[in-house]
Amino acid sequence: MFNFCPQCRSANISTINGSEYRCPDCGFVYYHNTASAVAGIITCDNAMLVTQRARNPGKGMFDLPGGFVDHGESLEQALSREVEEELGLTLTDWQYFVSLPNTYRYTDVLYHTCDAVFSIELSSRPTLTPEASEILQVHWLERDKIDLTTIAFPSLREAIRRFCRR
Structure with missing residues (x-):
């Protein structure tokens, strides 16, 4: 460094x-x-919302909505901001689920992160407006049919594995 x-x-x-x-x-x-990062497990019925990454790291792979925590933000505020920016969706009633260590390589810098994962259950699938520079597509995947090898980051693979097992 x-x-x-x-x-x-x-x-x-x-x-x-x-x-x-x-x-x-x-x-x-x-x-x-370590940098703080957040991710949201958004479910409706038996499906989980995943995004397809538009850029590296993990371009083309699946991800959960979220991102880095800005100075002065709580974890929940950061997740609500990221979901609003990435999907045009306003959510605030997040429930803490798990935190896991991760690494994130961006422009040849390796960031060590602590990824805090929250969840929320929706009563219906909302209309979404994905941010094209961040997200190629949005998918609702049945929880028992998620292929963890398609998830971009090890921390989120583990969080999704744990969530689907409960």
Whole structure:
């Protein structure tokens, strides 16, 4: 991440486990913390809403609506914002389900994330307006027929596996 200290420009910077950076020359310390991300399991009857990714990582694979948490947001606020942005759908009554570690490689940077997954059951399938830059298509898949190998991220594969088993 750093080849030189951002504070004094020394090449003497060292890292511990790729998450802590220290410069013995000036005392600079940086912790590259895990990023918070959210995903929503949206169900109706026996079907789960999945999106097909329009870009990498995982372009063309299935995903759950969600994304990164912005500064100043709660997990639930971030998920509601992401679902509104990605699907044009306003949802607020999320129920926490599980959190799982994950990695997300974007523009040659590997982000370590903690993915918080929430669920919501709808009484009817809403009209959706997918954001074309993010989503190729939206699908409602029967819970017992979801092929986990088609899900883009390991954390979400595991969350969906656990959700479908309960």
